[in-house]
Amino acid sequence: MSEPIQDLSQSQLARLRGGVRCQVLTKDDPQYESSRHVWNGMIDRRPSVVVRAVSIADVMHTVRFARAEGLAASVKGGGHSVAGKAVADGAMMIDLSLMHSVQIDPSRRSALAQGGATWGEFDRECETLGLVTTGGVISSTGVCGLTLGGGIGWLMGKHGLSCDNVISADLVNAEGNHVSVSPERNEELFWAIRGGGGNFGIVTALEFRLHELLSVHGGIILYPRSSAVSLLRRYRDLTANAPDDLTAYAALLIGHGNPMVAIALCHSGPEADGAAVCAQFQLSSAPVADMVGRKRYTEIQTMLDFTAPAGLHYYFKCPFLRELSDEAITAIIAHSENLPTEQSQVVIEHMHGAASRMPVEQTAFGLRRVHYSINIMPAWSDPSLADKCLAWAQSFASVLSAFGASDAYVNYLGDEGPSMVKASYGANYARLAALKRKFDPDNFFRFNQNIPPAD
Ligand SMILES: Cc1cc2nc3c(=O)[nH]c(=O)nc-3n(C[C@H](O)[C@H](O)[C@H](O)COP(=O)(O)OP(=O)(O)OC[C@H]3O[C@@H](n4cnc5c(N)ncnc54)[C@H](O)[C@@H]3O)c2cc1C
Structure with missing residues (x-):
C-alpha cells in the first residue's frame, strides 16, 4: 500500500522527538538508508521517518503522535515479510529491532x-x-x-x-x-x-x-535431481504417517550448478527412534551428501540460513496442497526443471501433528489440518530478471491450482489481495x-x- 510522501515538518519532528528516548531518523540522517531496507532486496521504499524504538513508552508516544497528526505507520520486527509490509513509502516506520532482549x-x-x-x-x-x-x-x-x-x-x-x-x-x-x-x-x-x-x-x-530439549536427530540429505520422483514419493509416504516428533521438508534446488533434490529432517524424540526414522528417507542410490545425525537443536535452527541471504530479490507463491498425488509430484518436478536462477528453489513443507490438531476456533490461525505448503521461491540479484522470475512462480502456482490449491499460510503471502487473506483465515475471518x-x-x-x- 502506498501513502503520499509526507515529510514531517520541523515542528512535527520536534514534537515526535520530544516524546521519545530513541533515534528518529529522517532521510538526511546517514543511518536512514540502511534502516529502511528489509530482508527482500526487491523492496525499495522510503518511509517519512524511522523511529528506532527502545521502550514501550517510545512505541506509545509514536502511535499517539501518528494518530494525532493523521499519519500512517508501519511496524518492523525482523524485516522478513516477503512483501515488505514493514516499510511503506511516505509512512512512519516503527522499527522494533533495538528491542530484542x-x-x-x-x-x-x-x-x-x-x-x-x-x-x-x-x-x-x-x-x-x-x-x-x-x-x-x-x-x-x-x-x-x-x-x-x-x-x-x-x-x-x-x-x-x-x-x-x-x-x-x-x-x-x-x-x-x-x-x-x-x-x-x-x-x-x-x-x-x-x-x-x-x-x-x-x-x-x-x-x-x-x-x-537439547539435541535432535536431523540434517539434510542431498540427491541428484534424477532421484526426484523416488525421493518425493518416499517423502510423501513417510510424512503421511509421520510421528509428531518428526518434521520433514523437501526441496528442489541447484547446488554448485547441479540440479538437486533435498530432504531436511528434524526428529525431536529419543535418539534411537530419530536415527531409525531419518534412515527411512535414504534411497538405495548414493546421495550427493548425507548430513543427518545427532545435532544441537540450534544447529538445526540455523542449518538453512544459507538458503535465504538478506538482500537478494525474492518473490513467494506458497499454495497449500491437501495431498501429494503422483500427478502433483510430477508437475512440481517438471516446473522445477526450469528454476529461473541458481538461487531459486521450491520447498515442500509438511504441516501436521499438534499444529494441525488444535481446534480451529481456539486461536485466530485459520487452517488447522494436515497439508503441504508448496513454496515456490524465485530469488535473483539482477533486477532485470524480475519479470522472468515472477512469471515462472505465477505459472507454477496456477498449475498447482488444478490439484486443489486454493489457500495459503498468511505469513507466506505477498500482495495477493484481500481474497487470499480471507482464505488463509478460513472460518475465523468473520x-x-x-x-x-x-x-x-x-x-x-x-x-x-x-x-x-x-x-
Ligand atoms: C527467509 C524466510 C524464512 C521464513 N521462515 C518461516 C518459518 O520457518 N516459519 C514461519 O512460520 N514463517 C516463516 N517465514 C515467514 C515469516 O513468518 C513472516 O514473513 C513474518 O511476517 C516475518 O516477521 P518479521 O518480524 O521478520 O517481519 P517484518 O517484515 O518485520 O514484519 C512483518 C509484519 O509483521 C508484523 N509485525 C512484526 N513484528 C511485529 C510486532 N512486534 N508487533 C506487531 N506486528 C508486528 C507487522 O505487521 C509487519 O508488517 C519466513 C520468511 C522468510 C522471508
Whole structure:
C-alpha cells in the first residue's frame, strides 16, 4: 500500500522527538538508508521517518503522535515479510529491532521476547537452559512477526505452532495505550493475536511456554535431481504417517550448478527412534551428501540460513496442497526443471501433528489440518530478471491450482489481495474482522496482511 510522501515538518519532528528516548531518523540522517531496507532486496521504499524504538513508552508516544497528526505507520520486527509490509513509502516506520532482549524464567519454563527479537537470539538464550519452543527455521526471522501469523517450524508436530505456545503478550493498541493480554486478561485480543498478524497492535513482548530439549536427530540429505520422483514419493509416504516428533521438508534446488533434490529432517524424540526414522528417507542410490545425525537443536535452527541471504530479490507463491498425488509430484518436478536462477528453489513443507490438531476456533490461525505448503521461491540479484522470475512462480502456482490449491499460510503471502487473506483465515475471518472493528476501527494497523474492520 502506498501513502503520499509526507515529510514531517520541523515542528512535527520536534514534537515526535520530544516524546521519545530513541533515534528518529529522517532521510538526511546517514543511518536512514540502511534502516529502511528489509530482508527482500526487491523492496525499495522510503518511509517519512524511522523511529528506532527502545521502550514501550517510545512505541506509545509514536502511535499517539501518528494518530494525532493523521499519519500512517508501519511496524518492523525482523524485516522478513516477503512483501515488505514493514516499510511503506511516505509512512512512519516503527522499527522494533533495538528491542530484542530475551529473558528466560527457568522456574516457570517460560521466555519473554521483546517485539524485535529474532529466532537466532531467542534460541541462543534458551539453549543455555536446555529449553525450546516452536520457532521459524531461518534464524534472522522476527519472533513476533512470525508468531503473530502462526509460526511453523521443526517442532510444530510435537508442540504446535509458535502461537500455540504463547502465554501472554504486551501490546500497544491503536489508541497508543499499553494492554496486557493473556487467557485471563483481554482474552479477545489474546485470541486475535495468535494468528491474526499485526492487525491488532504493536506487540512489545511475547511470553512463551518452553519445553525441554537439547539435541535432535536431523540434517539434510542431498540427491541428484534424477532421484526426484523416488525421493518425493518416499517423502510423501513417510510424512503421511509421520510421528509428531518428526518434521520433514523437501526441496528442489541447484547446488554448485547441479540440479538437486533435498530432504531436511528434524526428529525431536529419543535418539534411537530419530536415527531409525531419518534412515527411512535414504534411497538405495548414493546421495550427493548425507548430513543427518545427532545435532544441537540450534544447529538445526540455523542449518538453512544459507538458503535465504538478506538482500537478494525474492518473490513467494506458497499454495497449500491437501495431498501429494503422483500427478502433483510430477508437475512440481517438471516446473522445477526450469528454476529461473541458481538461487531459486521450491520447498515442500509438511504441516501436521499438534499444529494441525488444535481446534480451529481456539486461536485466530485459520487452517488447522494436515497439508503441504508448496513454496515456490524465485530469488535473483539482477533486477532485470524480475519479470522472468515472477512469471515462472505465477505459472507454477496456477498449475498447482488444478490439484486443489486454493489457500495459503498468511505469513507466506505477498500482495495477493484481500481474497487470499480471507482464505488463509478460513472460518475465523468473520470473527477477526469483527474484532478489528472493535479494536482498530480506523484500520490504523494496515501495513500487514490486512483484515479490514467488518462493516
Ligand atoms: C527467509 C524466510 C524464512 C521464513 N521462515 C518461516 C518459518 O520457518 N516459519 C514461519 O512460520 N514463517 C516463516 N517465514 C515467514 C515469516 O513468518 C513472516 O514473513 C513474518 O511476517 C516475518 O516477521 P518479521 O518480524 O521478520 O517481519 P517484518 O517484515 O518485520 O514484519 C512483518 C509484519 O509483521 C508484523 N509485525 C512484526 N513484528 C511485529 C510486532 N512486534 N508487533 C506487531 N506486528 C508486528 C507487522 O505487521 C509487519 O508488517 C519466513 C520468511 C522468510 C522471508
